[in-house]
Amino acid sequence: MKKRHEQKLVILSMLMVxxxxxxxxxxxxxxxxxxxxxxxxxxxxxxxLFSIGTTYLIIKRYYE
Known part of the structure; x- marks a missing residue:
């Protein structure tokens, strides 16, 4: 996984906390x-639901 996508997921995790x-x-x-x-x-x-949708979009872009 690219570093950019990992950073987005970390930021999303912090926002959810x-x-x-x-x-x-x-x-x-x-x-x-x-x-x-x-x-x-x-x-x-x-x-x-927002976190699931956002995670899906981030992961989907990674595999394209």
Whole structure:
């Protein structure tokens, strides 16, 4: 794998550690649900989906 792609994956990992850190999660902790789901769950799963999609795009470019 090229160094450039490795660096992108490391940066993505650091961003996900920050995104799933407790102080940031507490910002989304609300008693009111959105579409029947707690807002913190929507935030966690959307961040997780974003990281999967971004990782897929980085890896896909590597193999082209």
């Amino acid at each position: 920050l995104a799933l850190n407790m102080p940031l999660l507490l910002l989304f902790d609300s008693a009111e649900p959105f579409l029947g789901f707690p807002i913190v769950y929507i935030y966690i799963f959307s961040a997780w």
